[in-house]
Amino acid sequence: LPFCSFEVANAWQFSSDQRYDAIAVAAQCERLPDNLVALLKPRGILVCPLGPVVPIDSSHPQRFNPYWMVQAGDAPGDPPAFSGRAGPISVNFLPRSEE
Numbered sequence: 001l002p003f004c005s006f007e008v009a010n011a012w013q014f015s016s017d018q019r020y021d022a023i024a025v026a027a028q029c030e031r032l033p034d035n036l037v038a039l040l041k042p043r044g045i046l047v048c049p050l051g052p053v054v055p056i057d058s059s060h061p062q063r064f065n066p067y068w069m070v071q072a073g074d075a076p077g078d079p080p081a082f083s084g085r086a087g088p089i090s091v092n093f094l095p096r097s098e099e
Contacts, residue, residue, distance in 0.1 A: 011036060020044055028053050028093040032070065037080070040072035047086050049093045064090035 007014065011025060011033050019041040025033065025048035037046055051065025069086035073079055 015039075022046070025049070026093065028065065029068075032068065032083075037070050037072070040070075042072055042074050042076065042078075043081065044072045046070045046072075049091045054092075063092050065092070066090055 007016075011027070012035070015035060016039055018039070020039055021041055021044050023036050023040065023044070023046040025036065025046070027049070029048045029050050030053055032050065033046075033048065040046060047067055047069050049065050050068035052062050054060040054063045067086040067089065069082065069084065070080050071082040073081050
C-alpha cells in the first residue's frame with residue numbers, strides 16, 4: 001500500500017515526531033489513548049474499540065463495545081472536532097496491553 005504506513009508498538013507509550021492522517025487501534029481500550037490522539041494531523045481521525053475490557057469468550061453483558069472515533073480539530077492543540085461512536089456495530093477485541 002503506497003500511501004499507508006504501519007506501526008506495531010505499545011500504544012500507551014508510542015510517540016513520534018510524525019503526524020498521521022488516520023490511526024486505527026486494533027485492541028480494546030478502556031479509555032481513549034490521548035498520546036495517539038495528539039499524533040493526529042489537523043482533522044485526522046483515530047478509531048478504536050472503546051469500553052470495559054472483558055474476556056473475549058465472556059458472556060458479560062458489556063462484552064461488545066462501540067468503535068469510537070475522534071477527529072482532531074483544525075489546528076494542533078485545538079479540541080477534537082468530533083469524539084463519539086463511529087457507527088452502529090459493536091465489537092469485542094482483546095485488551096490493549098498496559099506494559
